[in-house]
Amino acid sequence: AQTVTQSQPEMSVQEAETVTLSCTYDTSESDYYLFWYKQPPSRQMILVIRQEAYKQQNATENRFSVNFQKAAKSFSLKISDSQLGDAAMYFCAYRASNAGGTSYGKLTFGQGTILTVHP
Amino acid sequence: DAGITQSPRHKVTETGTPVTLRCHQTENHRYMYWYRQDPGHGLRLIHYSYGVKDTDKGEVSDGYSVSRSKTEDFLLTLESATSSQTSVYFCAISDLDRGNYGYTFGSGTRLTVV
Numbered sequence: 306a307q308t309v310t311q312s313q314p315e316m317s318v319q320e321a322e323t324v325t326l327s328c329t330y331d332t333s334e335s336d337y338y339l340f341w342y343k344q345p346p347s348r349q350m351i352l353v354i355r356q357e358a359y360k361q362q363n364a365t366e367n368r369f370s371v372n373f374q375k376a377a378k379s380f381s382l383k384i385s386d387s388q389l390g391d392a393a394m395y396f397c398a399y400r401a402s403n404a405g406g407t408s409y410g411k412l413t414f415g416q417g418t419i420l421t422v423h424p
Numbered sequence: 425d426a427g428i429t430q431s432p433r434h435k436v437t438e439t440g441t442p443v444t445l446r447c448h449q450t451e452n453h454r455y456m457y458w459y460r461q462d463p464g465h466g467l468r469l470i471h472y473s474y475g476v477k478d479t480d481k482g483e484v485s486d487g488y489s490v491s492r493s494k495t496e497d498f499l500l501t502l503e504s505a506t507s508s509q510t511s512v513y514f515c516a517i518s519d520l521d522r523g524n525y526g527y528t529f530g531s532g533t534r535l536t537v538v
Contacts, residue, residue: 306483338525347531348512349529350527350529355525416464
């Protein structure tokens, strides 16, 4: 079974600084998707960024970028120019490729990292 | 979120009582999921559905059952609630058939079993 591990229960950053959240995963599959979700106090789950495993290029969305190391099974999230609105719980998630239809799109989540942003 | 609603948003119930949570979608997506969120565990899959009357167990299915008699509704039932089932429950939908990688999550139900 796939597992996702976020080893940092809490992280903090100063406003305008850069912070990196770590995520590692374990899988025997070669094709899969990785996600970072943000959950603010409202409980809403917001997709931050997505990475397809077959793409070597790291995904980027504005101030958010990932460092995807497939061989090391590592998928870290870098937040640049941190803003107060970035404060939230962040979840890393894994999904097997839907090739063959057997994965049914099931997501496996990490434990979450609470990010605090100091003004 | 638009297209998916969970009800109720909060519920307090007594140990041993049955509880049903409802997930309703207006997106006509085939895939629906129930997760529970607990501190230190992230979100864990309880049950999922890949079509009307097609459901299967996730990693933490003990004590839970589901039903999907219509595309738009996915019900999660706790037959006899226990304190260990106190949690926040999320429903999610996905449109995998059209190559969509995204998921839409409901706003969650906070369930407290006393």
